[in-house]
Amino acid sequence: MPLLRSLDQAATHRYGRVLLATAIVVVAMIALPDNDLGRGFALVLQALLLVMVTVAARDTRSRVLTTIGVAAAFVGVISAAGATLSTWIVLGLSCALAGAMITTLAIGVVALVRTTGVTVQAVAGGLAMYLLAGMAFSDLIGAVAAVGDGYYFAQGTDGTSGERIYYSFVSLTTTGFGDFTPSNEVGRALAVLEVLIGQIYLVVVVALLVGNLTRRDARADGPGSP
Template sequence: MPSLGRTDGVATHRYGRVATATVVVVVATIALPDDDVGRGVALMLQAFLLTMVTIAARDASGRALTAIALAAAVLGAVGAVGADLPTWLVLGLSGALAGAMVATMATGVVALVRSEGVTVHAVGGGLGIYLLVGMLFADVVGAVAAVGDNSYFAQGTDATSGERIYYSFTTLTTTGFGDLTPGTEVGRALGVLEMLTGQIYLVVVVALLVGNLRRRVA
């Protein structure tokens, strides 16, 4: 039986590291400037994170995931040197990255729980998914803002990419500072959906993982 610590085509289940890396990527993406260089660097960070998620969850040779990560890394590198990146392309790749990471990590966490029960890394994976959902909603907001005729937010702006991530997490956690509020019916519907997703996920999925971890330790 191969060791779980190996990375040569074998899942590592190091979800604690993935969750930590996700926090770093989220914070860095918010802090990056809203220009081609900043968006390029953000794509490269997300491509690196997808690689970590893929290795942690399962066989790292998945062609679709490898293609998404490679495309994002190349486009990110092009943007990082100052090339003009189409908004639709950046949003599409960013959304594909976030969606791929959520699906891949969820599959890996379920496999880990089935094989080893609830471990610290399973809890880390659960929290990592929560963070990735916030990033995914930010991309959806960006896409809706890009195709809409009116400003997405009531403050008269579509916001920068970093501001949309900030808004997404204040919505997901139901913090709601109020400095950015959706100004359209679609935006409000998305806001409600994200709030419900965040709260239900915490009180059901994360609570179950933490509860079973405590039971196992006891």
């Protein structure tokens, strides 16, 4: 599309904007009501975020990403208009959006590092993937809660969509407030997996990006620099 191609040229690898937009979407999804209107707006926000990601990663011609984004936006508008949708449709599209964004960001950040080295934009892209991982885990929690016999949380609830996102980030960051705790083995295993991924990602991927960014700046400011 001509519009996406023109945006592509203007916003290549602007992952700082993607990081800011991702944080805004996460907060908005936690605050949105757990009803058809809220779920519809959440899908539309994620579809718009996918557009930003594909533009930043210069992947605007991908038919798969376009199909996922259009489908999510269409279903989101229908839900926001008052239509009651299956939980699996909403969860499936939300998980597909998160997976598509993480994959696209990873490819784009790797391409950026290979061409220009580690930059602030690359670090921002890495952090955006971290936030998207939290969103993806909240969808997995919703899926487990939907198929389980009892309540997902020991507090006697499956949680609203916003509460599941909140709990996901509490687990991902190992904050552990304790107001929501999984009640079964599958939930506990998922929590452990998210904790491990969250910590390993920070101490390996983000640390490597920041460490190489620091060394690159130090070389630039070294004795041989003007």
